[in-house]
Amino acid sequence: MPVDTLADLLGREMTPTALEEAAQLAAGLSDGDLVGLVERLPAARASVLLQTLDEGRALAVFASLDAPHQAVLVDALQESYAVGLFVAMDPDDQVSLLDELSPDLAEHFLAQLDPRARALTSLVRAYPRQSIGRRMSPEVVSVPMTDSVDEALARVRLRLQDAETVYTLPVVDEGRVLVGVLGLRRLLATDPDTPVAEIMRPVESAVVTEDAERTARRFLDRKLLGMPIVDADHRLVGIVTVDDALVITEEADSQDHARQGGTEALGRPYLSTAVGDLVRSRIVWLLVLAVSAALTVQVLEIFEATLTEVVVLALFIPLLTGTGGNTGNQAATTITRALALGDVTPRDISRVLLREARVGALLGALLGSLAFLVAGAVYGVQIGLVIGLTLLSVCTIAATVGGAMPIIAQKLRADPAVFSNPFISTFTDATGLVVYFLIARAVLQL
Known part of the structure; x- marks a missing residue:
């Protein structure tokens, strides 16, 4: 395919003949194909590709990239060429790129604009980062x-x-x-x-x-x-x-999706992201979750004697913690999405808690009944009853907590996605185990 041929060519030594061939191949590709290729190539090769395009197409491709990726390419491009692309961009796009550059480089780029363009860009840049003013175009026909x-x-x-x-x-x-x-x-x-x-x-x-x-x-x-x-x-x-x-x-x-998975959004295509940046996007969350998971270990230590008396209880721990975590994640994802769409507001928290408690109870009753029949047939009625009652309790708690956390986050002016699925899973793991062992002690009279 022409895209693959061009990618292979850009990986070789760029002689004048190779550059001319690359320019001819690029001329036959759509802007969408070129954007996709730039996103997959290392910055050095992508910068060569951009400089084989005519000015209009290079600007169209560059402007279609995410601002963090643009900043990476700015470092790889010749300064005069990068400044030319920046000057030709719309004010709101210029501000997005300036946010990703070092302060000194951002001021240098801003100084290259003519007085009118600099005034428009500075106007947009003056608004708060998360505001719509930062993303608007001041060039409006009224x-x-x-x-x-x-x-x-x-x-x-x-x-x-x-x-x-x-x-x-x-x-x-x-x-x-x-x-x-x-x-x-x-x-x-x-x-x-x-x-x-x-x-x-x-x-x-x-x-x-x-x-x-x-x-x-x-x-x-x-x-x-x-x-x-x-x-x-x-x-x-x-x-x-x-x-x-x-x-x-x-x-x-x-x-939101990244944080729900316990990581940070990359802000640029995966293949053009450095390994170090991938590590940084994940390590903090892993450390936080590792500390949180220590709660589960503490619960197991507290109920170690119960496990010693009835070893079979240990077999069901993954089932119970996994089901609780999944139930909480489902509720959190649903409510986070509803908050984003405006279907739910913080004032609706009592209604959400009631609905999710009912949903969790119904899910727990269905799963618990099935678990009671299966576990009871294999391990006895008492074990089946422990598992069934635990699933009922865990699903109710997990759904209620999962529905509440995003709303609480928004009330605290935090990102609902920060109260992400890994946090909810850790919480339901610890509380689910406490409920499990308390029910086991009561039913089995330990």
Whole structure:
């Protein structure tokens, strides 16, 4: 395949002939193929590939990469070439890249912009990191409500080259206060002399300091093409488009999924991530979970005498801890997702606890009944009863705790995904064992 051929070629010594051949192969590939190839190649080879492309395609490929990956390539590219790519990017994309660079290099890149571009980029950079203002484009085409349709179209034509989008047009008053929104289709279909104020519609907007992820999910839920961003006085300051919203939610989902698995999101493609970075993304979580798992060891030590008297109890420990952990993980994942989508808020915690307790009890009753029949037939009725009652209890506790933890995290202004599945598994392991041995002592009269 051409992609594989180009990858092999880039792995060889780059003579002038090889560079020319690489440029010809790259010219025949789509931007998507080139992005995928850059993501898989080591930084040195990827930088060579970028420099074989014409300026427009190189910018399109570079801008499609995650900001951490862009920063790695900046180190591998010639400085003048990297600066050229940076200067040609949109202000919001420039800010994302600047966040990944060292402070000195970021200031150097920022100094290369002309005064107008530097002002726009600095404006976006001034907002809090997790805010939607950090992800908006300040290059927005607005239409005064006093304009006619013909005048509005003239404004759009003047800004076609530098505007983030012209499909969604915010309508403002003389003080730049947002009063409505207008779609390009409606504008084109209306008589040229019609006042804009007569055809604009109510606007869905966001305040510049709102959380980026929540805003993006609300944006996508409303199925919008663009959302105007306003300041505290409702003055228009920028716009977010559907591609921005998709990137924000993809980043948030990647981080949540990674943390639920006990690691940190890489922020760049796996094959282009250094082994040291892979280790760093996992080691802290492993250390935390190892310390947490010590609780389980302590529980086993406390009930060592019980295990000595009835050795068969040890056989069911993996079943019980695994079932409890899985039940808690299911509940936590469901509620974390519901929080992200706005289906659940912290005020709903009592309803969530009640629902998850009921779900856990029903799951525990079903699994416990099955375990009672199987374990009772093999090891006796008393052992079967211990296992059945433990599953009922563990599933109820795990589902309730798993549903509560993400909500508690959000109330504490923490990321719900931090209360991730490994933490819940460790908690349910320890509490499940305590419940198990207490039930065993009561039923078996130990």
